Amino acid sequence: MTTSIWIEKGRGDSVENATFDDIKTVIEETIKMDEEHGAFWVGHMENKFVLEVHKNFDLFFVYGENQDEQIQTKLDNWEDVKHFFKMYL
Structure with missing residues (x-):
C-alpha cells in the first residue's frame, strides 16, 4: 500500500509509505532505545509538518515555512501514542 507518510x-x-503497523513497530523499537536515541518523527510528504515523539511521551507538532514553529504536548503512555497515530492516519 502506498501512503504519503514517512x-x-x-x-x-x-520508512517510506509508512502504515500504522510501521508506527507500532517503531514504537516498540523506541521503547527499547536509550534516551538519546529514543525518538522518532512522522511526516507527510505533501504537507509541511512533522510529528516528533520522544521516549518520555513528549509530542511536538513541527510546522511552518521552514519547519521552525512547534507546539508541544505530553501524552501519558505508549497506548496514547498509538491511539494518537491511529487517529492521525
Missing part, C-alpha cells in the same frame, strides 16, 4: 527513526533509519 517515518524517521532515532538512529537514522527511515
Whole structure:
C-alpha cells in the first residue's frame, strides 16, 4: 500500500509509505532505545509538518515555512501514542 507518510527513526533509519503497523513497530523499537536515541518523527510528504515523539511521551507538532514553529504536548503512555497515530492516519 502506498501512503504519503514517512517515518524517521532515532538512529537514522527511515520508512517510506509508512502504515500504522510501521508506527507500532517503531514504537516498540523506541521503547527499547536509550534516551538519546529514543525518538522518532512522522511526516507527510505533501504537507509541511512533522510529528516528533520522544521516549518520555513528549509530542511536538513541527510546522511552518521552514519547519521552525512547534507546539508541544505530553501524552501519558505508549497506548496514547498509538491511539494518537491511529487517529492521525
